[in-house]
Amino acid sequence: MPEGDPNREAERLAGLLDLQIEDAGLPAPTYIIATGGGLCAKLLFDTAIPSTSRPRWQSLQRQIVQKVGEIEGRFGDRAWRWPVDYQACYAARVLRLVGSHNPRWDAACTIVWDHGKPRDFEQLADELPKYHC
Numbered sequence: 001m002p003e004g005d006p007n008r009e010a011e012r013l014a015g016l017l018d019l020q021i022e023d024a025g026l027p028a029p030t031y032i033i034a035t036g037g038g039l040c041a042k043l044l045f046d047t048a049i050p051s052t053s054r055p056r057w058q059s060l061q062r063q064i065v066q067k068v069g070e071i072e073g074r075f076g077d078r079a080w081r082w083p084v085d086y087q088a089c090y091a092a093r094v095l096r097l098v099g100s101h102n103p104r105w106d107a108a109c110t111i112v113w114d115h116g117k118p119r120d121f122e123q124l125a126d127e128l129p130k131y132h133c
Contacts, residue, residue: 007034007110007112010034010039010110010112011112011113013039014032014034014039014112014113015113016073017032017039017041017082017113018032018113018115020071020073020082021041021068021071023071024067024068024070024071026064026067026068027043027064027119027124027127028115029041029042029043029113029115030042030043030044030114030115030116030117030118030119031044031098031111031113031114031115031116032111032112032113033096033098033109033110033111033112034107034109034110034111034112035096035102035105035107035109036096036102036104036105036106036107036108036109037102037104037105037107038083039112040088040095040096041068042095043064043119043124044118044119045118045119045120045121045124046118046119046120046121047120047121049121053121053122053125054091056125057091057121057125058089058090058091060124060125061088061089062089065084065085065086065088065089068082068084069081069082069083069084069086096109097109098110098111
C-alpha cells in the first residue's frame with residue numbers, strides 16, 4: 001500500500017494502540033476499528049450481558065476508558081495521549097458499525113486489528129482490580 005493510505009495508517013496506529021494497551025496491563029481489545037475519523041477499540045463478550053449487570057459494565061467501561069486516556073506516547077521529544085471518547089461509557093451510546101459509511105470523513109468503517117477472541121464478562125469484571133484501574 002502506498003504511504004499515506006488511510007487504511008495502512010489506521011493499521012499502524014491500531015498496532016501501536018494494542019501494544020500500549022497491553023503495556024498498561026489492560027485486556028486486549030477483541031477488535032480495533034477504523035471509523036474514518038479515528039479508532040475504536042472494542043471488547044466483545046461471549047454472551048449477552050444481563051441488564052442487572054449494567055452498573056458493573058459501566059464501572060468496567062469507565063475504568064478502561066480512563067486508563068487508556070492516561071497512556072502516554074512519545075515520538076522523539078514530544079509526548080501525547082490517546083484521545084478517548086468518555087461518552088462511550090454509557091450503554092445507550094451508539095457506536096459506528098463495521099461496514100457503515102462515515103460521511104464526515106468519506107470513509108468506510110473497517111476492522112484494522114483483530115484478536116477475534118470474545119471475553120467472558122463476569123471473569124473480566126472479577127479481574128478488574130488486577131488491572132489497577
